[in-house]
Amino acid sequence: MTDIANNLSTIKAEEEISVIKKIMEDSKKAIVDNGWHYIYWGSIVTAALITNYLMVVYNISMNSQGMLWFISMTSAAILEGIIERKREKHAKVKTFAGRLLNTLWSGSGICMFILGFAGTLSGAYNAIMIFPLISIILGSAYLISGVIQQVKWLSALCIFWWTGSILLLLYPGIHSMLVFAAMIVCFQIIPGVLLFAKSKRELKLRAV
Amino acid sequence: MTDFNYQDIDDVIHSRIRTAIMAVLISVDEAEFTFIREKINATDGNLSVHLKKLEEHNYISVKKEFVDRKPVTRYRITDIGRKAFEDYIKKLESIIKR
Structure with a gap:
């Protein structure tokens, strides 16, 4: 018994x-990330890059170019903070993965800010070198993001970011802005749209 | 083979719904009532009763707030709850290993 x-x-x-x-x-x-951050930052940075390129073509001062980046990046970060607070309030669940992603991208954002502003203002390197340096950070951030979200193709984007950074370091010039803008569209905005579509599909499936 | 002692099992967790609630909450930082309900397919009334029991034993903590004038209740596992759930799992594993 x-x-x-x-x-x-x-x-x-x-x-x-x-x-x-x-x-x-x-x-x-x-779902910890629906890809909107990639679309949001990708669009703003692409617009700023094209504007900056036109400012160089039309010989507008370096100070004005610096102001363009400072104003656009700072206001985008503030607006994102406001949107994120609202999103967090409405979130049904908070996960460790979500917290990890937020920390990773906040840290990467601060690194990019330091490289972009303190790096060039100090005269440590030519402003055109910001783009390959930022590409290196983005490569690492994508690699880790893909692991956290268990999305292999997102991790694989690091290869493109790092290859791009090597090319931009080897062949710097005014075209670097346009190359970087193309990289942002291909390896940030499009992946963001794909992630957004994926999250929509998952939400639909859950609703069934 | 040692006999299984039912008194060793944590009564607070040892119920289908409460085990499921603890499994959901240990996997996330914080979850809204509706998220837990979706995950374990329980009715509002039933879920509330079991959440209350877990709360009474300090296994979970509750935060009530208003979002867009609608009441929202969020739950989080406490350190006591985490320890109790880990002990519960260890107990189940020891039963299997016997």
């Missing part, structure tokens, strides 16, 4: 553990 009871409890325990595992895996799958 005791043996039967023991066997029964073993089966129940196995069942219970498998149910727990399933629930935990399912809960962890909560």
Whole structure:
């Protein structure tokens, strides 16, 4: 009798553990990023890059070019903070993965800000070198983001970012802005749109 | 083979719904009532009763707030709850290994 009871409890325990595992895996799958950050920053940076390129073509001063970046990046960061606060309030779930992603991109953003502003204002390097340096940071951020979100193709984007950074370091020039803008469109905005479509599909499937 | 002692099992967690709630909350930082309901397919009333029991034993903490004038209740697993859930899993694993 005791043996039967023991066997029964073993089966129940196995069942219970498998149910727990399933629930935990399912809960962890909560969408942590719908790609809007990539689209948002990608669009703003592309617009700023094209404007900056035109400013160089039309011989507008370096100070004005610096102001363009300072004003656009600072206001974009403030606006993002406001949007993010609202989104967080409406979020049904907060995950560790989401927190990790926020930390990663906030840290990367600060690194880019330092490289972009302090780096060039100090005269440590030519302003045109900002783009390959930022590409290196973006490559790392994409690699880690893909791992956190378990999206392999997102991680694979690091190859393009790093290859681009090498090319931009080897062949710097005024064209660097346009090359970087093209990289932003291909490896940031388009992936953002794909992630957005993916999250919409997942939400639809969950609703069924 | 040692006999299984039912008294070793944590009564607070040992219920289908409460185990499921704990499994959801241990996987996330914080979850809204509706998220937990979606994940475990429970009714509002039933879920509330079990959440209350977990809250009474300090296994979970509750935060109530208003978002766009609508009440929102968020739940989070406490350190006590995390420890209790880990012990519960260890107990289940020890039953399987016997």
